[in-house]
Amino acid sequence: MEQLGCTGDVVANGLEVLEALQRVPYDIVLLDCLMPEMDGYEATVKIRECERRRAPGFDRKQPVRIIAMTAKAMQGDSEKCLAAGMDDYVSKPVQIADLRRALQQWQPADDDASDTSVDANESPGSGPARVGSASPLAVPNGNVGDTPPKPPVDLERLNEVTAGNPEKARRIIGTYLKQADEIIRSLDQAIQGGAANDVRNLAHKLGGASSACGMVAVLPPLAQLERLGEAGRLNGATEAYAEASQQLERVRQFLNSQLGNLQAARRF
Amino acid sequence: MKKILIIEDDAVMADIYRDRFQSEGFETEVARDGDAAILKLKGSPPDLVMLDLMLPGVNGVEVLKFIRAQEATRTLPVIVLSNAYASGVVQAAWKAGANKCLTKSACGPKQLVGEVRDVLASTSTTPPGPVATPATAAASPPAGNAPAAAPSSGTNADTPATDLRGDTTSKMPERLAELRRLLHNLGKSDDTTRLPALLELYRSVHGLAGSASLAGLTHIAQISCALEALLKELHARPQKINPSSLRTVAQAIDLLTPLSRCPDAPQDETLRAPLILVVDDEPISRETTCSAVEQAHLRAISLDDPALALKLLEENHFDLIFLDVQMPGLNGFDVCKKLHTTAANPNTPVVFVTSLNDFETRARSTLSGGIDFIGKPVLLIELAVKALTHLLRAQCKLAV
Numbered sequence: 001m002e003q004l005g006c007t008g009d010v011v012a013n014g015l016e017v018l019e020a021l022q023r024v025p026y027d028i029v030l031l032d033c034l035m036p037e038m039d040g041y042e043a044t045v046k047i048r049e050c051e052r053r054r055a056p057g058f059d060r061k062q063p064v065r066i067i068a069m070t071a072k073a074m075q076g077d078s079e080k081c082l083a084a085g086m087d088d089y090v091s092k093p094v095q096i097a098d099l100r101r102a103l104q105q106w107q108p109a110d111d112d113a114s115d116t117s118v119d120a121n122e123s124p125g126s127g128p129a130r131v132g133s134a135s136p137l138a139v140p141n142g143n144v145g146d147t148p149p150k151p152p153v154d155l156e157r158l159n160e161v162t163a164g165n166p167e168k169a170r171r172i173i174g175t176y177l178k179q180a181d182e183i184i185r186s187l188d189q190a191i192q193g194g195a196a197n198d199v200r201n202l203a204h205k206l207g208g209a210s211s212a213c214g215m216v217a218v219l220p221p222l223a224q225l226e227r228l229g230e231a232g233r234l235n236g237a238t239e240a241y242a243e244a245s246q247q248l249e250r251v252r253q254f255l256n257s258q259l260g261n262l263q264a265a266r267r268f
Numbered sequence: 269m270k271k272i273l274i275i276e277d278d279a280v281m282a283d284i285y286r287d288r289f290q291s292e293g294f295e296t297e298v299a300r301d302g303d304a305a306i307l308k309l310k311g312s313p314p315d316l317v318m319l320d321l322m323l324p325g326v327n328g329v330e331v332l333k334f335i336r337a338q339e340a341t342r343t344l345p346v347i348v349l350s351n352a353y354a355s356g357v358v359q360a361a362w363k364a365g366a367n368k369c370l371t372k373s374a375c376g377p378k379q380l381v382g383e384v385r386d387v388l389a390s391t392s393t394t395p396p397g398p399v400a401t402p403a404t405a406a407a408s409p410p411a412g413n414a415p416a417a418a419p420s421s422g423t424n425a426d427t428p429a430t431d432l433r434g435d436t437t438s439k440m441p442e443r444l445a446e447l448r449r450l451l452h453n454l455g456k457s458d459d460t461t462r463l464p465a466l467l468e469l470y471r472s473v474h475g476l477a478g479s480a481s482l483a484g485l486t487h488i489a490q491i492s493c494a495l496e497a498l499l500k501e502l503h504a505r506p507q508k509i510n511p512s513s514l515r516t517v518a519q520a521i522d523l524l525t526p527l528s529r530c531p532d533a534p535q536d537e538t539l540r541a542p543l544i545l546v547v548d549d550e551p552i553s554r555e556t557t558c559s560a561v562e563q564a565h566l567r568a569i570s571l572d573d574p575a576l577a578l579k580l581l582e583e584n585h586f587d588l589i590f591l592d593v594q595m596p597g598l599n600g601f602d603v604c605k606k607l608h609t610t611a612a613n614p615n616t617p618v619v620f621v622t623s624l625n626d627f628e629t630r631a632r633s634t635l636s637g638g639i640d641f642i643g644k645p646v647l648l649i650e651l652a653v654k655a656l657t658h659l660l661r662a663q664c665k666l667a668v
Contacts, residue, residue, distance in 0.1 A: 013337075034302065034330045035337075080303075092327070160648055161556050163563060164359060175551050204594065208623065209552035211645040 004100055014038025018046055021064065022057030028065045028106055030099075031086070040068055041084040048085040065106040069094055150216075152250045155258070157214030172213055173255050180206060180218075184245050187225065191237045199237060200229025203244075217247040270388060271295040273314035275305045275331065277323055278475035280439075284432065284482055285318070288377045289384070302326040306334060313341050316388055320349045320372075320478070321357045322496050324471040324503070329357065332364040345391045347383060349375075351477060351493035352565060353652055354500070367391065372481040373489045377432070436483035440528045447472055451521050454514070463506060469517075470499035476524075487527055487660055494564065494653045495520045501649050511628050512643030516650050519640075520657050530664040542587035542659050546570040547577040547603065548621065549595045556646055557590050557621060564652030566659075574598040581607045581616075588658050589618045590642075590651075593626075604639065617658040621646060 006028075011020050013035045021029070029047075033040035044066050050058040068081040068089035081089045087106055090098040162168040183206040190198035203225035210218050221244035228237050272294050276282040282298045289296045297314060299305035301323075308314075317335065321328035328348065335341045348366045350358045351373060358369050367387050370380070450469040457465040477496040480489040498517065502509050544561055548554035549572045561568040569586075571577045574595050581589075589607070593600040604618045617640065622630055624643040642654050 034306070034327070034334050039306065039334075157645075160356065161559050163355065163559060172552065172555055175555070179551060201594075204623075205550055208644060209550055212553045212556040 004096070004103055006103065014040065014043030014046070017043050018050070021047065021050075022055075025060055026064055028067060028103065030067050030069055032092075033068055033070045033081070040070075040086075041080065044068075044081075044084040044086050067102045067106065152215070152217030152247065152254045153258070154214035154216050161213050170259065173259070176209060176213055176215065177252060177255070179209060180215075180248055184248060187241060187244070191234060191241055194234060196229045196232045196234055198229070199234065200226050203229060206244075215251050217251055218244055221247060269293065269295045270316065271297065271314040272384065273297050273299060273305065273308055273317045275299045275302070275317065275319045275323065275326070275328075276478075277301055277325070277471065278478055280475055281478040281482075284377070284479065285380075288381065292381050294384070302328075302331045305331055309335060309338070309341055309344075313344055315345070316384060317344060317346045318349065318384070319346055320474075321361055322349075322351055322354060322372075322474055322477070322500060324467055324474050324500070329360045329364050332361060332366060336365040343391070345387045347387055351481075351497060352490075353494045353497040353563070353649060355563060357500075372478060373486070373493055375481075376484060377482055432479075433483040433485065436479045436485060437528075439479075440488075443472070443476055444525055444528060447476070447521050447524065451518060455518070462509065463503065466499065466503050466506075466509070470496070470503055473499055487530070487663070488524060491520055491523060491527065491653070491656050491660055494649070494656050498647075498649045498653050501647070508647055510624055510643060512624060512641065513647055513650050516642065516654050516657070520653050523657050523661055526664060527660060541567060543585075544568040544655065545577065545581070545586040545589045547574055547589065547595075547600075548572065548592035549574070550592065553592065553621070553644065553646075556648070557651065560646055560648040560651035561590075561655060563648055564655055566655055574600075574603045578603060578606055578610075581613050582610045583612060585612045586616055587662065588655060589613075589616055591618055591620050593620050593622050593630075617662065619654060619658065 008030075009020060009024070011017055014031075015038050017029060017031065017038075020026070031040040031043060035043075038046070047058070047064065047066065051063050065088075066086040068086045069092050070081065070089055088102045090102050158169060158172075162172055183202050187199060187202045187206075190202060203222045207219060207222040207226060210216070210222065221240045224240040225237060225244065228234055228240065272289055274282060274285050274289075274296055276285060276298065277300050282300070286296045286298060297308060299308050302325075305317075305319075305326075309317075319328050319331060332346060332348065335344055335346060345367045346365070347368045347370060348358075348361045349370050349372050350361070352371050361369055368383060370383060375383070447469070450465070450472055454462070454465040454469055473492055473496050477489065477492040480492055495517065498513070498520075502513060502517075544566055546554060546557045546561065546568050548557060548570070551572065554570050554572065558568045558570050568590075571580065575598060578598070591600040591603055595603075598606075600620055604620075607613050607616065607618070619640045619642055620630070621644050622641055624645075627641060627643045630641055640654070640658065642651060
C-alpha cells in the first residue's frame, strides 16, 4: 500500500475493524473475508448497520469504502461480497495492479472532508489516503509489482529452489555470488573490447542463473545487455553494465542481511 | 458418537469419505467449500476436521488459521491431506497448527480411519486449553498410538478398496472425457476466461487425484497429484501460465488415457527408482533442475560438462535427460543427436531446458519423438510433472 501512496493501519479481525473505524475516519477498508472472531462478510454487515444508525464514529458524509480480499477467485464470491455491502473485491494473493485499480476507483472524491488521493503522483495537491486493513494482510508479491521499491531478491523463489533448507540456501547464494562476480568482471572486459557476442552470452548466462534462484533486481539490465549484444551494437552497454553491477551489490547486501535470518530459521 | 467434518469439494470423494467413516461408526458432515466449513464450525464444532490442502478455490491454510484463531476450535484436531508434490503447502500447514499431515497417495481409506482414531485418541487425553497449542502438537507427532489403532478397521477392510478400484476404473472414461473437454476449453480461453477455465480443470484433476489415490491406481494417482499441484500453482500465480506450462499440462492429461488402458500397474509400486541425468554448465540452473527432480521424489545425477556426459551415456542407461541448450563446446542439440546413437540410450527421452523467449519457436520446429522442451526459469512443479509424464509413458511402453 505504501507503494501506492497510501498510509494504512492493520488490525487482526472484524471486531477490531469496527473499533478502529470508530476512532479513525478511514477512507477505505481492505477486508479479508476469512478472519477469526468476525469474518469479512459479517464485519461489513455490521459496519453498514452502524452507518445506517449513524452510530458514533459512523456518521460521516460518505460511507466507508470496503474492498474485500478473498482467497478464492471464484465466481459467486463477488456477488457474496457485494451482497454483504462491500464495494469491490480483489483476489488473493493480491496483485499490486488489482489493488491499484481498486484503490483508484474508490479513492475519496475531491470535495470530501478527508480529501485524499490514492496515487499522489496523479493529484499532487492531496495527501495520502488513509486505508484501514484487516489482517491477515496479503503482502503483494515481490515479483509482480511495477513500482520501484521492491526487494531485490524473490525470497519465495529462493526458498522453493532450496526446499527451505538454510544450508542449501547458503551454498547456492555463495555459488551465485562467486559466479556473478566473475561474469560481471568478464562483462566489463567484453564491453571494453567491443566483443558483442561475448556480452550477449555472458549476460544470458548470468540472467539465467539470476532468474533461477530469484535474484530479480539484476534481470532488467542484464536483459538489456543481452539485447545489445545480440544486435551487435554496444551503445549504452556501459550504462546497462553500471546498473547491473549496482543491482548486484543491492542483491549482495540484501542477501547478507537475510543470511542472519536463515541462520535463525535453522529448524526447517 | 464422534463427529468428523470433511471439507472436500469433489462429490465422489466426499461420498467415499462419508460412507467409509459412517461404516466405521463416525458421524460425518461434509462442507463443499471454505465458507460452508466456517459456517459449520461456528454452528456446532465437530470432534475432528479433515481438510484437503489441495482443494480448488479454497485456501486450506487460511481455513486452518481460522480454526486456530477461534476460541471454540483452538484445539480442535485437524488432519490435513496433501499430495506428495506440494511440500510448501504442507510446511505452511504444520506452521498453522495441523495435528497431522497425510499424503493422499500413500493413504488408503483403511489407513485414514486408523489415523483419525489415532489423532482422536491422543488429543482426548490432552487437557483442553492452551497446553495443547497447535505448535507443540505439530512438532511432535503422537507416538505409541499407531499400533493400537491400526487393526481396528477390521479384517475385510480391503474389500471396499477393491470395490473402489473397480468403481473408479469404470468411471475413468467419463472422467477422462471431461478432462479433455476442460483442457480444450483452457486452450481456447482468452485473458478473461483463462482463470475460470483453469479452475474448472484443476477441480476435475483434484477429483481424479483423490479417487485414484484412494483406489490404489498408483500411476494415475502419481501423475494426477503432481498435475493437481501444478494447476494449483498456476491458478494462484497466473503470471506463470505460459506456453511451456500449458504444454506440460496438456501432455500430462494426454498421458492419462493410455495410462488408464495400460495393463494393470503393479498395485503397491510407484515408479521403480528411475535415474535422471541433468546436464547444464551453469551451476545455479543445474541445481534448480536437480532440486525440482528431488522434490518430485526422483533421483538425478548432474554434470556440468557435455562431453563428459556423452561419455557417461555411452556406457550407462538413463531413463530421462534434462539438457541445457546453450553450453560451451557441445551444445544441447549436438549432445542429444549423439546420445541417441549410443547402445545404452537409443530411445531415452530428452527434455531441453530453454529460455522462455525461445520456447515457442523451438518447440514448434522440433516435434520429433522423444524430444521435449521446458521453459526457463524452470517452474519446479512443472518440471516434476514433465519428468513423471515421460517416465510413466516409457514405463507403460507407450511410444507416443
